[in-house]
Amino acid sequence: MPTTNGLDAGLVPGATDAELYDWLADMVLIRVFEETADGLALRGRIPGGMHPAIGQEAVAVGIARALRADDVVAGTHRSHHHALAKQLPPAAVLAELYGKATGTNGGRGGSMHLADFDLGLWGTNGIVGAGLGIALGAALGASVRCTDQVAVGLFGDGGANTGRVWEFVNLAAIWRLPLIVACENNLYAVETASKSVTGGNSIAERAAAFGMPAQQVDGQDIVEVHRAVRAAADRARAGDGPTFLEFLTYRYKGHNSGEVIRYRTEDEVTQWRTSRDPVERFSALLTNSGVLTPEDLTRIADDARAVVDAAVAFAEESPWPDPSTAAENVSAWSNRDGSVR
């Protein structure tokens, strides 16, 4: 089926070639950003470290690209890919990781607390399963205000074993909220193989018991991710309530940068990297179907490298927050000058 148009080829319904180029560019940007940031974390440049999302790019970009710009995403402790997919500027994200004043949150949040409400990222956070609750609130707001926005709440396979996640799922089901419940199952809850602590056949199967559509999705295939999220978003906007999606994905790095890994084999990592890499799969799909040329791929990689290099320079050169502002944003009552009413 020789064609230069992915739309005609039925590659991804509803997406133009230019959009597919952008999807891949976003994934490559995340890959380069995370690998670079991971290296910087090893060197001690990122206070408190970080949780690299390398390997999970297709989930984030597939979700973000299936949503409208004003839809809401709430992330997890491992969320740089969500933030970049939601179009937060890489330089501001890296500056936030550094704790610099120019960061997305003025350097106050760091790696685990990225947010930009204008871009629809309603925060990432380190409380396991809590992002779903924030997304639930966003969905409730959209429902009450009749804005036809959709919210996506992310959590991991570890979060799927917390009680709050299922309380949120239940509320979303009974209130028929425009919520997409999105589990990134990367097989490991920190150092614990999740299958060793997770009862039942699958996480998605649990959700089905709450009376909402629930399915497992190949999280290493951006086309599948996009298709599933677009369908769920359409349902939500039509007033048909929440959908549960369990994305089967994998993180190539440890739980945190530099983690000494003792809980999985090198073979397993190699197998995921070589047979299911989301960036390589999508690159191959786009080049084989004639949407992209090898030159396009080179340009995408070069552009990502340039953006990330500029982000590093920006983060390195940005100033630290002014110490006199340390008490700001601590509570609703604190003054600009740091004194407390």
Added chain:
Amino acid sequence: MQELFIPVTGMAPDDVSVSAWFKQPGDAIAAGEVVAVIETSKAQLEITSESAGVLGAHLVQVDQEVSPGTVIARVLGKDEADESAEDVPSPSAVTGPPVETSERAQGGIGGIPVLVDGAVGPGSAAGDRPHQLSPRQRRLAAEQAQARAEPEHPALDVPEPPVGNPVPPPPAHPALAAAGSTEASPSDRAAIRHRQAISAAVSRSWQEIPHFTVTRELRVDGLVAAVADLRSVLSTVTLTDLLLRAVALSFIEREGRSDVDLGLAVATERGVSIPVVRNVAQLDLVQLVRARRAAVERAKDGRLHEDDTRSPVTTLSNLGAVGVDQFTGVVPYGQTCLVTVGRAAPRPVVENGRLAVATTMQATLNLDHRSWDGLHAGMLLARIAGVIARPALLAPLGPPVTGVTEMEA
């Protein structure tokens, strides 16, 4: 130029020290070669060089505590001058917070594209990482991960030890009593660290390994006579040398290979240490004595050699020199058994129905029941007894002995 640095491996501040330099300033380094071994609170890690070159100055000395992120040396390319010596950090400078001490990470930004892999152990293709677990720990990690991957054998699942140092070292030990003192000298600190390492290792072994022991009295008349005879040729040979060889030969069939490495428990001022003697069964007597003496010296000096990071098939511990008749021990973590022997002494034996006097030795196998059953242990002891009864097998001065596997158990 490539900077070698102490990687940040955790989310919290950590005390890290260099435990050994494998390369000296001026040494040629191949890409992927191990340059140093560092000790973090959780693991011993090898620091490897990604690129080839010549090693610059050691910016950090053995046992010096530094913060993660600190540059410990530079690998210089062709025609690059070694400017490292000028910025040897003072001890106070390197114990500050990592953000303050690490230099701007130029090497990891523009220079090396998408290369640094934070995953230690399992990760991307080999050579992409600036650091990795030592070989022994890699093997352990692989075994543990494998055990987890088999839910049908939950009994084999080794639980992850708690993060950090799970077992506070016994405060009664004199080396540790000094730990609270701010006056501790570098050698005191080394002794404290060594004691803490022993404490953590034996506690972990004792918690995780289901120990049992099997003992047999060995007739060693021939062995003792052989040592005396051999001393007329090689004055430095000891009973331990021949015991090492006997144990190594006895493991050949079980291991299915003849390149058997053995650990040797050595008492040092800082506490017991287990250097590794490589390839014991294939060494001739002169080589074996030399290797054993080198291992003992390493242990006593507190130096670490690449060999000592290997995982030996077993370890020999001999307390005969201090008059012990028989004892048991804790299986070293990462091994499945430990051979403990007491002194060779004249003892009553029954021979042809009559009481007689013979030189004997009590040999004990201390075993991990997950890997060994009593029958296997008994058979291995029988094999050791059989080898020891043939001193000719124990003192080769030339090509290695073959045909050992045909010997009856």
